[in-house]
Amino acid sequence: MDALSGLLYGLSVAVRPENLFFVFVGCFLGTLIGVLPGIGPVGAISILLPMTFQLAPSGAIIMLAGIYYGVMYGGSTTSILVNVPGETASVVTCLDGYQMARQGRAGPALGIAAFGSFFAGTIGLVGLQIMANPLSRIALKFGPPEYFALITLGFSLITYLSYGSKLKACVMALLGLILSGVGLDPITSQERMTFGILNLFEGIGVAPLAMGLFGVAEVFNNLEALSSGNIVKVRITKLFPSKLDWMQAKWAMVRGTAIGSLLGILPGGGPVLATFVAYGVEKRVAKNPERFGKGAIEGVASPESANNAAASTSFIPFLTLGIPPNVVLAVLLGAFMVHGIVPGPLLIKDHPDLFWGLVGSMYIGNVVLVILNLPLIPLWVQVLRIPGKILYPLVLLFCLVGAFSINNNVFDILVMIIFGMVGYLCRQNGYEGAPLILSFVLGPMFEVNFRRSLLMSQGSFSIFFTRPIALGAMIFSLGLAMFPIYKLLGKRSKGL
Amino acid sequence: MMKKSAGLVLVIAGGLWLSFHVIGGSQAMAAYPERPITLLVGFAPGGSMDLSARSLAKAVEKVLGQPVVIENKPGGTGTVALASLLAQNNDGYTLCATPSSVLIRVPQMQKVPFKPLKNFRPIIGFAEPPLGIVVQNDAPWKTLKDLVADALSHPGKIKYATTGVGSTTHAAVEEIAVKEKAHMIHVPFKGGTEALTALLGVHVEFGALTSEFIPSVKAGQTRLLATMGDKRSPKFAGVPTLKELGYDFVNDAVFGIVCPSGLSPDIVKQLEAAFAKAAKNEQHLAILDNLDLVPLYYDGKQFEDFLKVNWKKINAHLIATGLIKEAATSPE
Numbered sequence: 001m002d003a004l005s006g007l008l009y010g011l012s013v014a015v016r017p018e019n020l021f022f023v024f025v026g027c028f029l030g031t032l033i034g035v036l037p038g039i040g041p042v043g044a045i046s047i048l049l050p051m052t053f054q055l056a057p058s059g060a061i062i063m064l065a066g067i068y069y070g071v072m073y074g075g076s077t078t079s080i081l082v083n084v085p086g087e088t089a090s091v092v093t094c095l096d097g098y099q100m101a102r103q104g105r106a107g108p109a110l111g112i113a114a115f116g117s118f119f120a121g122t123i124g125l126v127g128l129q130i131m132a133n134p135l136s137r138i139a140l141k142f143g144p145p146e147y148f149a150l151i152t153l154g155f156s157l158i159t160y161l162s163y164g165s166k167l168k169a170c171v172m173a174l175l176g177l178i179l180s181g182v183g184l185d186p187i188t189s190q191e192r193m194t195f196g197i198l199n200l201f202e203g204i205g206v207a208p209l210a211m212g213l214f215g216v217a218e219v220f221n222n223l224e225a226l227s228s229g230n231i232v233k234v235r236i237t238k239l240f241p242s243k244l245d246w247m248q249a250k251w252a253m254v255r256g257t258a259i260g261s262l263l264g265i266l267p268g269g270g271p272v273l274a275t276f277v278a279y280g281v282e283k284r285v286a287k288n289p290e291r292f293g294k295g296a297i298e299g300v301a302s303p304e305s306a307n308n309a310a311a312s313t314s315f316i317p318f319l320t321l322g323i324p325p326n327v328v329l330a331v332l333l334g335a336f337m338v339h340g341i342v343p344g345p346l347l348i349k350d351h352p353d354l355f356w357g358l359v360g361s362m363y364i365g366n367v368v369l370v371i372l373n374l375p376l377i378p379l380w381v382q383v384l385r386i387p388g389k390i391l392y393p394l395v396l397l398f399c400l401v402g403a404f405s406i407n408n409n410v411f412d413i414l415v416m417i418i419f420g421m422v423g424y425l426c427r428q429n430g431y432e433g434a435p436l437i438l439s440f441v442l443g444p445m446f447e448v449n450f451r452r453s454l455l456m457s458q459g460s461f462s463i464f465f466t467r468p469i470a471l472g473a474m475i476f477s478l479g480l481a482m483f484p485i486y487k488l489l490g491k492r493s494k495g496l
Numbered sequence: 497m498m499k500k501s502a503g504l505v506l507v508i509a510g511g512l513w514l515s516f517h518v519i520g521g522s523q524a525m526a527a528y529p530e531r532p533i534t535l536l537v538g539f540a541p542g543g544s545m546d547l548s549a550r551s552l553a554k555a556v557e558k559v560l561g562q563p564v565v566i567e568n569k570p571g572g573t574g575t576v577a578l579a580s581l582l583a584q585n586n587d588g589y590t591l592c593a594t595p596s597s598v599l600i601r602v603p604q605m606q607k608v609p610f611k612p613l614k615n616f617r618p619i620i621g622f623a624e625p626p627l628g629i630v631v632q633n634d635a636p637w638k639t640l641k642d643l644v645a646d647a648l649s650h651p652g653k654i655k656y657a658t659t660g661v662g663s664t665t666h667a668a669v670e671e672i673a674v675k676e677k678a679h680m681i682h683v684p685f686k687g688g689t690e691a692l693t694a695l696l697g698v699h700v701e702f703g704a705l706t707s708e709f710i711p712s713v714k715a716g717q718t719r720l721l722a723t724m725g726d727k728r729s730p731k732f733a734g735v736p737t738l739k740e741l742g743y744d745f746v747n748d749a750v751f752g753i754v755c756p757s758g759l760s761p762d763i764v765k766q767l768e769a770a771f772a773k774a775a776k777n778e779q780h781l782a783i784l785d786n787l788d789l790v791p792l793y794y795d796g797k798q799f800e801d802f803l804k805v806n807w808k809k810i811n812a813h814l815i816a817t818g819l820i821k822e823a824a825t826s827p828e
Contacts, residue, residue: 046541046566050554053779143699144683184576187684188606188661199583201576201609202569267693322711323693330689331541338547340786342711448686455683456655456699 003129006352010360013058013353022063023361027368029063030070034077037084037211037402041071045331049338057339058354062361064335068328069121069311069362072271073369076113076304080106081383082395084215088206089271089307091437092279094214095161096292096299103295106381107239112249112297113304114373115241120257120305121366124312127261128319129359135313136320139265144452145463149473150266151446154273154438156477157280161434163293169435172426176436179204180443187451199411206441208403208416213433215399216420219392221427226388239378245297252282252298256305264310267317267325271310276438278306312362319343319355528588528763532563535753536592538577540570543687544625544707544787548751549593551784552622555777559770570686573660574598575608578754582610586756588763591619596799597664597749600807603825604814605662613807613827614757617764620771621752621794621802623784627665627724628735630695630709631702633717640721640741643702644676651679655700657691660684664749665704667814668724668738671745710788731788744813748806750792752799768796 013019033044045064052060075090080097093113100109127135142150155173162169182193183203194200241249256278263274282302283292292299317323322344324330336343341351348355383391403416423433457463464470535553539545546568553564569577577592578599584590599612610616629640637643647654658666661684673680683700685691688708695703696717703709703718710731712718723729724738724747738745753771755764774780775793784791794802807827814820 042541046550046568050550050557053551053554053783140693140697143694143697186686191609199580201579267690321696321717322715323696324689327541330543333689334541334547334550337787338551338783340782342714344711344715345717346715452683452685456681458652458681 006356007129007360007363009352010356010358011363012360013357014062014360014364018056018059019062019357019361020364022059023066023365024368026063026066027070027073027365027372030067030072031074031369031372033067034071034074034086034090037078037086037207037215037398040087040207041068041328042331043405044071045328045335049331049335052335053338057336057341058357060339061332061335061354061358064332065315065358065362066365068332069308069365070369072121072304072308072311073114073117073373075307076117076300077110077380078215078398080109080113080300081380082215082391083218084395084399085210088210088437088441089275089310090304091210091214091272092161092275092303092434093300095279095434096294096296098218099293099295100297100300101384105238105295105297106384107377108241108245108297109300110377110380111239111241111374112245112253112301114370114377116249116253116256116301116305117308118366118370119253120260120309121312121369122363123257124261124264124309125359125362125366127313128315132316132320135265135316139267139317139323139325140321141469142266143467144449144456145467145470146473147266147445147449148453149464149470149477151442151449153473153477153480154277154442155446156480157277157284158435158438160280160283160289161276161438162432163290164430164432168431172431172433173435173439176439177443177446179209179436180440181447186444186448199409203444204415204440205412206437208412209419209440210433210437211399211403212416212419213423213426213436215395216416217423217427217433219396219399220420220424222388222392226392239381241297249297249301252302253305255281255285256302257309259302260306260309261313263306264313265316265325267323270314270326271307272441274306274310275303276441278302315358315362319347319358320345322347528766529560529562531589532565533560533588534565534567534584534590536577536581536590537566537568538570538574538592538594538598539568540687540689541566541568543689544789545574545593545595545751547787548623548784548789549753551780551787552593552753552771552774555774555780556770558777559773573602573606573662575602575606575610578612578616579609581754582615582756584756586759588755588759588767591753591755591767592616593751593753595625595664595749595751596621596803596806599754600803601664601667601748601810602662603827604807604811604823605820607824611826611828613803616754617757617759618794618796618799618803619753619755619764619767620775620796621750621792621799622771622775623751623789623791624725624747625707625749625751625789626710626729626731627668627704627706627747627749628709628713628720628732629668629702629704629722629724629738630713630718630720632695632698633719635701635719637702637721638719640672640736643721644672644678647673647678647680648676652681654678654702655681655683657683657685657694657700657703657705659688659691659704659706660686664724664747665706667810668743668745668747669704671743671813672738675743707788725790729790748810750794750799750802751789752794764796 075087076093078084078086079090079093083094083098085091097109158173159166159169259278260274282298283289314325317325318329324333403412453463537546537549557564581592603612688706692708694700713720720735722738726746
């Protein structure tokens, strides 16, 4: 069965009434979970998984997959409206999305996020459908040294995430790296910086950290503004993106899609890394990068496209090799296995109805999500009309509930509040949260792949420079690091 | 649906009956479980420990009449979940599903913040994961003997992936390495899926893996050289066990559920009975079969004895093979 007839067959499976119902339920739940901070797709799918034991496998998998990519749509909403990332993959969207909302452009930001998600999700699916097999072979080429090199590349983009002092961005990145080391050593299980606190054994949770640094810190900031009466009245100018918005966002969407599609196939990389890289690249290629962090629509379009494209293409290693590239798909693998179906090279031959049915349902799901999300925009924008003294306590309340709901653990609330205060102090002094989050997310992967590589090479650093992919990524990141120095030297010699 | 709602009505009615009749002293105890129970799992979602625990949790929900919520706390080769179990209130509302290896093998090789044979009270042992040594399908080694011979003639060339330092899979390869005096490079991963990915990408020469390898063997991506059970696996009757090949190693990892010791005996009894019944649930057994796990049944006492006997066996074995001088954690 070639890709086209496969797709037609898949669509015919997906439009069966019961499957349409499951697509809708999955997308609806996904949007909801994405909007609510704290509750992530892993928790939601794990909770729903046992309920699907009785369902037909295709229905169950279509629904659970719908939750996964639906979350990528909903996650941007709270990032844009109140600076609280709904998911880790939406942290970057806060940077420019929230600034747009403050300028009364929440509608265009939400609209571009929804359309970018649709565009990228669909293109990612085309990639999944046509190039699943060759792409999955590339994914396997990434061993520990390649991951280490790739993450080094991610680190070299870190300063692009800030719009203030580069030095301060580096300080925050180092702080993030140190914080990511808290917990049991990933290889030998020895305690590190836990101070004997059991709750720190698994390390600091990324969701309470991000919610604290962005959401809670924002609430504190606004409290100050409220009490001093120094409040900016937001005037909502328009609800949907203008022609200028489209022109500015168009190529950002395309680049975000490309980056997301590529990074999505890598086990361990996934949507989060894709959003950071997409934003960094966008700022790098922009004609006037100083607009970023002050409400540039490209800064919303690109990461929101990237996370949806990555969500689509992350199905490639999953369906063709049976390897789940992230935790959400690991849970989905469980959903397959409890029904006695094993994703992998044989899936498309043994269960064509399931493979093509899932792909077909994802095309439909992306349409469903746009239809679900667009009418909601005028409603969401009304949130900004709520007076600050009511809105910000509500935001704080949602953050508290969200942080608690992750593990039902009060400790996570404590972590969130502490980082809320840290975030507030940092912001007052011109230190930004995004570089900290990025290195906090990358840190553990950076460390464990570094150590695994050196175990493989028995301590020789040559392993990072003798494998082609690793070497390429290393040269590229060295180039990125050298570029500003080169520019600086160029300026000086001209000055002389 | 009918059946479920009828069950719900029964549970509510039962609960009401209890609350009306046992007013006073032991109200809370008599009503157990009156709210959802959390079952900690020390490994990431999607692995065989996680999936089998979810399946058993689903079956035991019907017996106990309360939701059993899975909470994954991966890390530290599974010890993080056990440590955090001890940090919770010991009221029967938090339990932990763990492979026995995390109680009796890992603590001998690394210092852990609990006393494995003293701090926990086993409730049930319910399944055994198949373990195996696998290579790429186009690898030159047809038997384990070929692989070992290559390792001997090229010291340091053969790299292998396991599910973590001190895991049962790691110990199995160490047993081979020590006996053959072979120098091989250990690359530990976090769980079976990551380790399998490294093998499929040829970043290591072989993998000592938990049941995650089975689909790849069936799909012809990998080749199984040996299993680690006491007897040959019925699904791979043509593949020898390590024991048959002359290595003193048998899988000592049994999936079970434990609570902190000191939990009220009434609740322990109730849980033991509920899990024993749930372990016979047909849907659960079908899921175990889909996951390629071998079902078994130990009650709390039997599982406790199994742990004690195997702690000593593993201890003697680890010392004899030179992996440790003494257990890193004292058992009691």
